[in-house]
Amino acid sequence: MEAKPGDKVRIHFTNNLEQPTNIHYHGLHIPITGNADNVFLKIEPGKKLTYEFPIPDNHPSGIFWYHPHLHGLVAEQLFGGLAGLFIVRGELDEIPEIKAAKEEFVVLQDFSIDDRGRRSSSAHMSLMMGREGNVIAVNGRVNPSINLPEGGLLRLRILNASPSRFYRLALEDHSFYQIATDGNSLSEPIEVNELLLTPGQRADVLVKGDKQSGQYRLLNLPYDRGSMGMMGGGMMGGRGMMGRNDRDEPIALATLHYESAVESLPLPTKLASISALSEPQIVRSFELNHGMSPAVGMAFLINGEPYSGDRLHTQVKLNTVEDWELANTGVMDHPFHIHNNAFQVISRNGTPESLLAWRDTVLVKKGETVRIRIPFRDFAGKTVYHCHVLDHEDLGMMGNLMIE
Numbered sequence: 001m002e003a004k005p006g007d008k009v010r011i012h013f014t015n016n017l018e019q020p021t022n023i024h025y026h027g028l029h030i031p032i033t034g035n036a037d038n039v040f041l042k043i044e045p046g047k048k049l050t051y052e053f054p055i056p057d058n059h060p061s062g063i064f065w066y067h068p069h070l071h072g073l074v075a076e077q078l079f080g081g082l083a084g085l086f087i088v089r090g091e092l093d094e095i096p097e098i099k100a101a102k103e104e105f106v107v108l109q110d111f112s113i114d115d116r117g118r119r120s121s122s123a124h125m126s127l128m129m130g131r132e133g134n135v136i137a138v139n140g141r142v143n144p145s146i147n148l149p150e151g152g153l154l155r156l157r158i159l160n161a162s163p164s165r166f167y168r169l170a171l172e173d174h175s176f177y178q179i180a181t182d183g184n185s186l187s188e189p190i191e192v193n194e195l196l197l198t199p200g201q202r203a204d205v206l207v208k209g210d211k212q213s214g215q216y217r218l219l220n221l222p223y224d225r226g227s228m229g230m231m232g233g234g235m236m237g238g239r240g241m242m243g244r245n246d247r248d249e250p251i252a253l254a255t256l257h258y259e260s261a262v263e264s265l266p267l268p269t270k271l272a273s274i275s276a277l278s279e280p281q282i283v284r285s286f287e288l289n290h291g292m293s294p295a296v297g298m299a300f301l302i303n304g305e306p307y308s309g310d311r312l313h314t315q316v317k318l319n320t321v322e323d324w325e326l327a328n329t330g331v332m333d334h335p336f337h338i339h340n341n342a343f344q345v346i347s348r349n350g351t352p353e354s355l356l357a358w359r360d361t362v363l364v365k366k367g368e369t370v371r372i373r374i375p376f377r378d379f380a381g382k383t384v385y386h387c388h389v390l391d392h393e394d395l396g397m398m399g400n401l402m403i404e
């Protein structure tokens, strides 16, 4: 889907699943009181709903997306493939160098495919770990080719739409120039050799053409996001086998081809201006971990508690700025996501973050404490924050957030 700031969006939705579901528009800064950012809605099988919402005039341009969000079924439905891009076109797309670049979308998903080539719902990994499939697809295809354009600048708009898998992306013998994080432009392109995308995160990157024709691969490098090695008798061993990418070898996700030898177009120098936020009025702490909960048994917990639909876990005031200190005291990484309002990362383990950028999902590694600064702007209402390893979210790592 694609929209512009100022547009009104109307989506006619029919649930043809055998389970209840709903849709969440991840990252969009839109009214919370309508049905569009309402993850508490339950659309029963066979039922219809019309989603209607405005894209505010000052909405950032960038990569957003949509996926089901009914607590308890999110990971399963996403693992079935239910996800799509929601692109907002605006200022960033009007920068001449970016406008001239060839645009390609890269939606990363993984699936479980059985011996007979059919999709199976059983994951190759425990749900506590977060399910991962044995096949990785880009836009639904295994290792597709992407042609580099004549003139050389390729714009890859990448989304991690997997329920649990992290992607550590690299281009063979080339670097990327990142121009945007989640839904927002950076102030200038930054050269990166690797890009770690957790579930839910997006990256907008430019790739320069070489002077020679040829091909090179977009790779997924191994990454260890931790494991439950200390649980269940430590049967997974110390290497955290279950937390790694399928193989220790890099996996080709897509192959880029040059048709002809070309001189590369220049990169843009300036993108957007990003200002630092004012000091927070309130500082809160959130501890992320798993453990036993009297009510539900083994669960994922925020501040020692699993999600409960009836509780209002956090109440904030509209038009205030808050710092949230996210402490991961567990043995697995947790990408933390807040609905509706983007935030800036202030520090990691006390070290100030040098890159000024807007995000809606931030990786909090095992043992790490990340401080983020969130302006609660424009829209009051009830929404959520949660871990975007969606099995963790389904198993309790979510909280209700009231903005009023």
Ligand code: C2O
Residues within 6 Å of the ligand: 024, 026, 067, 069, 200, 337, 339, 386, 388
């Ligand atoms: Cu992709 Cu609650 O979000």
Ligand code: CU
Residues within 6 Å of the ligand: 024, 025, 026, 027, 337, 338, 339, 340
């Ligand atoms: Cu979201």
Ligand code: CU
Residues within 6 Å of the ligand: 333, 334, 335, 387, 388, 389, 392, 393, 397
């Ligand atoms: Cu998690």
